[in-house]
Structure formats: C-alpha cells, structure tokens
Amino acid sequence: LSLRDLLVHVGTNINNLTLINNTFSSTAIETNLIFEGGIFFRLLQTLTINDPQALQWSQLNGSYFPQLIKLDLSYNQLTIEKQLVFDHQFYPKLKYLNLSNNQLKSIDNLSGNALNTIETLILSHNPLESILNKLSQFQTLINLDLSSTSIKQLFSITLLPHLETFICQ
Numbered sequence: 078l079s080l081r082d083l084l085v086h087v088g089t090n091i092n093n094l095t096l097i098n099n100t101f102s103s104t105a106i107e108t109n110l111i112f113e114g115g116i117f118f119r120l121l122q123t124l125t126i127n128d129p130q131a132l133q134w135s136q137l138n139g140s141y142f143p144q145l146i147k148l149d150l151s152y153n154q155l156t157i158e159k160q161l162v163f164d165h166q167f168y169p170k171l172k173y174l175n176l177s178n179n180q181l182k183s184i185d186n187l188s189g190n191a192l193n194t195i196e197t198l199i200l201s202h203n204p205l206e207s208i209l210n211k212l213s214q215f216q217t218l219i220n221l222d223l224s225s226t227s228i229k230q231l232f233s234i235t236l237l238p239h240l241e242t243f244i245c246q
Contacts, residue, residue: 088117089119090119091118092123093121094118096126096133097125097127098127117141118140118141118142118143118144118145120144122145122147124142124145124147124148124149127151127153129153139167141166142167142168143169145171146171148168148174149175150176151179154180155176156180157181158186159186163190165190167191171191171194171195172196173195176199177200177201178201178202180204182204183205183208183211184208192215193214195218196217196219196239197220198215198222200226201223202224202225202226205227206229207228208223208232216237217239218237219241220240221237221243221244222244223244
C-alpha cells in the first residue's frame with residue numbers, strides 16, 4: 078500500500094494527521110509522482126509533518142484542505158530556497174502555522190493570501206535574521222513566537238495591530 082493509496086482512501090474522513098519520518102513508497106516520492114493532482118482532505122483540521130527530507134510536505138502541498146486550521150511543519154529542514162505557498166484556494170481556514178526548528182534565515186519564501194488570516198505563527202529555533210519584509214502580510218496575527226532566533230533588530234509593534242502574545246528570548 079502506497080502513501081498515496083492510503084491517503085486517497087482515508088483522506089476524506091480523517092480529522093488529524095501526523096506524519097513523522099515515514100518511509101512510505103520512498104522511491105515513488107522521490108520521483109515526485111505520488112500526489113500529482115493533490116488529494117481532497119475534506120475533514121482534516123490538524124496536519125503535522127516532521128520529515129527532515131521534507132518529501133512528505135512537497136507531495137501534499139498541492140492538496141486541498143478546506144477545514145485545515147492547524148499546520149505544523151516543524152523539523153523539516155526547510156530553508157529560504159524552498160518556496161512555501163499558502164493560498165486560500167487550498168487553505169481557506171488556516172489559522173496556526175508552526176515553522177519552528179527548521180533552517181529558515183528569513184520568511185521571504187512564504188507567500189499566499191492565506192497568510193493574511195494566520196493568527197498564530199511559530200518561527201522559534203530557526204537561524205532567522207529578519208522577518209520585516211513579510212510582516213505586513215500577517216494582519217490578523219495574535220501570537221508570534223521568535224524565541225531562539227538570530228533576530229537582532231525588532232519591528233514596530235504597530236505593524237501587527239492584533240498582536241497579543243509576543244515571545245522573543
């Protein structure tokens with residue numbers, strides 16, 4: 078059973094999915110053919126992917142997540158070179174984005190109109206040097222975690238009018 082077959086058959090009925098260091102059909106994943114066209118995750122509200130090779134996220138990123146609220150992409154070795162696109166077309170309800178414990182030096186690689194509705198953004202434990210260029214896209218941000226980053230210059234709090242919790246250690 079391939080990961081694609083598994084998700085095609087149960088993907089429309091699960092609420093929470095956690096993929097940690099899976100090796101399902103690794104040969105097929107490497108050829109980038111497994112999830113062509115994406116998968117419809119009708120009920121999925123929470124998705125956690127921890128994969129140092131970031132293969133699983135690369136394959137699922139074209140799927141449709143109409144109910145997804147919480148996306149955890151921590152521990153994926155993501156870098157600035159990997160474009161991360163979050164559009165309302167695929168993530169209409171996304172509120173929580175965890176990108177902690179990756180290799181992000183900035184968040185310039187984040188794009189998409191779903192960033193405007195993110196309420197919680199966790200960027201801790203990244204070699205982040207700046208987030209200023211993209212901050213204006215997070216207009217509904219309530220919680221921001223920048224702990225254990227390399228940021229030396231902070232930003233004007235007026236850039237985030239709804240911010241309630243700011244963690245920076």
